[in-house]
Amino acid sequence: MDEKEKLRIDKYLWSIRLFKTRTLATDACKAGRIKLNGQNIKPSYEVKIGDVFHVSKGIERKQVRVTGLLHSRADAKTVINFYDDITPEEETLGYKSMFHxxxxxxxxxxxxxxxxxxxxxxxxxxxxxxxxxx
The missing domain is CATH 1.20.5 (Single alpha-helices involved in coiled-coils or other helix-helix interfaces)
Structure with a gap:
């Protein structure tokens, strides 16, 4: 594989702006808050296009499908092209209702x-x- 085709999960989650720092993304992986097919994954896991990750961040739960590899952090408008948020609507509404x-x-x-x-x-x-x- 070419170096451009390899990307660690912690760096990917940081670059698509799910975590504010790469350290927070690494800690989330180590704590078991990032899952692939129901399995906890290590921060060194190499991301592949088409993978679906379950990300737990506090009370927020997201399901993210990888559509492209982003090697450095970019602005929010650009980042949207590198992942699909496939979180079920029931979970999204449940999260928002907590604030009401x-x-x-x-x-x-x-x-x-x-x-x-x-x-x-x-x-x-x-x-x-x-x-x-x-």
Whole structure:
């Protein structure tokens, strides 16, 4: 294989802007957050066109198909030509709905919650946990 046809997975993920630094991409591979066919892969894995990777970044999950090899970091408009985001729409919507969850706010200066207030807060939090598990 020619040197231009070889590319490490950590460098690829960094160059297509899925990770801010190459070190973060390497750490994600070592931690098992990058998978190919359900298998954890090492940072030195050589990327091939057509590979489909499952990338977990915090609560965000992505599925990425390699369409081209990019050897250096480029701007966002150029990067789009080197991968396809094939993440199912259900997962994408689930990730976005996490940000629209109700939040608890108390008026400033009201002091500590009473025992009754605390029970209501606990009930509200447990209801949110049940909804997020469904």
């Amino acid at each position: 969850a109700p939040t608890l706010k108390r008026d400033r200066g009201t002091g500590r919650p009473t025992k009754k207030d605390r029970r209501e807060i606990d009930d509200l939090i447990s209801d949110e946990d049940v909804k997020s598990q469904e």
